[in-house]
Amino acid sequence: MTDVVLPCLNEAAALPWLLARMPAGYRPIVADNGSTDGSLEIVRRLGVRLIEVTQPGYGAAVHAGVLAADPADGVVCVMDADGSFDPAELPALADLVRSGTADLACGRRRPTTARAWPVHARLGNAVLARRIRADTGLPVHDIAPMRAARQDALLALDLRDRRFGYPLELLLGAARAGWRVHEVDVTYHPRAAGTKSKVTGTVRGTLRAIHDMRAVLAA
Template sequence: MDIAPHAPPGADTQAHGLELTILMPCLNEAETLALCIREAQDFLARSGIAGEVLIADNGSTDGSQEIAQRLGARVVPITERGYGAALRGGIAAARGRFVIMGDSDNSYDFANLEGFVAELRAGADLVMGNRFRGGIEKGAMPFLHRYLGNPVLSFIGRLLFRVPAGDFHCGLRGFSRARIMELGLTTPGMEFASEMVVRAALARYRIVEVPTRLRPDGRSRPPHLRTWRDGWRHLRFLLFYSPRWLFLYPGLVLLGLGALVSGLLFPGPLRVAGVTFDMHSFMAGCLAVLVGLQVVTFAVISKQVGVRRGYLPPPTGLDARLLGLLNFERGLILAAILVLLGGAGMADTLTDWVGRGLGPLEDPRSPRLFLASMTVLVAGIQLAFTASLASIIEMAQPARR
């Protein structure tokens, strides 16, 4: 059967009265699954917590389901393939008020979950493990993951989303089941780990971190994780959820540099440190203005789509001002002003050219005026169509509450 990932939050937890579900996704983990289950069960027995061990099986063919059932763990089959799909199904089926999830390859320490439970009881919505603080045993993490992948992606996560996590991709983490269910997580693959943290941060959930130990993978086969493929998927996900860093800031840089270059070169050639910048540099500046403006409008549109679909928070500050600017009526008014200004400049240059019998233009500023005017005209046209698209998106789909 397929577990619905969007079951009503708390439906099962209220019925069963359990405080904690220890959730393990599983795909052919017969070598290590029993070790993980026993360790988790020992923790529950030692701590006196009313809980369960839940195995979200993603189609194992090595007898993992029988091992789990024989040891008294609950097994839910998840037919949709993927790490994220297994965890979504497991979270939906969990009976505990809190969920602590971790891989079933014996790399995570299920015997020492006291720190996670304490933070959850204190009101944290999401508790992240930190393997760098808790200790990484020899051979437990590949060199590239330890010194490049995890530090870089964790830094990007902190920069883009202000997540207080030094180990952004630790797979051992605890959370309030109801709060995570409210996020409506959707990704089926390895990027589910990023989606959970990013969506929780955007929703302003309380996120804390506790040290946890990482042991070497106990399996004889290679892990499901693929370093470069899954690393790229995580990075791509982080960028897609941050329109500011993907579109807005690069667009503003291009727009600003283009305006600066074209403004300095509009009167004529400019010589700097023995190098003369002339018409070609002026053309490049005008092109940068148009590209920068287009990228900035992409930021506005992507933010609008994210808000309407419910995975980005309502805009504030600069985002709110840009969305207000692209209001259909205001956008059309600004676009009309730019088109009129650009058209007037082009008409003036063309009139002068026709008056000279379509011959050579003696004033070297005339080509610059024509190109600058065309840039302003095209910018106005871009803005008009972008404002129209923004209005269509606004009407096409009601905002999610």
């Protein structure tokens, strides 16, 4: 059984659809980061494993979920819980890791509509990915909001960022460790009605993400 870590903050509108779409053999772990919109009640009602993460931050939620994953399978997946990704596409990433083809498999977003990925967010991602390619040689075009890796190897990278810089630190750490990183196209849908991006949905979120990623790059 492959565990799927779902960092969650107020995703009640997306969770029922998302959890129902988990493919056979994939088990969700919702790492909740302080939801107040009924997300926890939904997760409990559906009988899904729930981890309540008191330390704020995307990276904190992801790290807690990865620690909680069952090491028996070896592979752990991570994806956003806002309904923008389809869990049915997870095996395409996990199988690359399980077969030994990749150490880290990343989803490269392919938006289904213009509103799924606002222009300013797409541009910022492209600039950041270009710098990662130039600095590390990794063949990436996205900062991997959907990904798969071996749990023990992921923990061995000893990633320290607990905020929005976590995905960037992961790619930089993977490059330093000499990991084989592969990208797979994944569909990127508009978020579930009533949900808002924690990064691009508000000015505060955007500024906070920029600050966190600059700190990772500076380090």
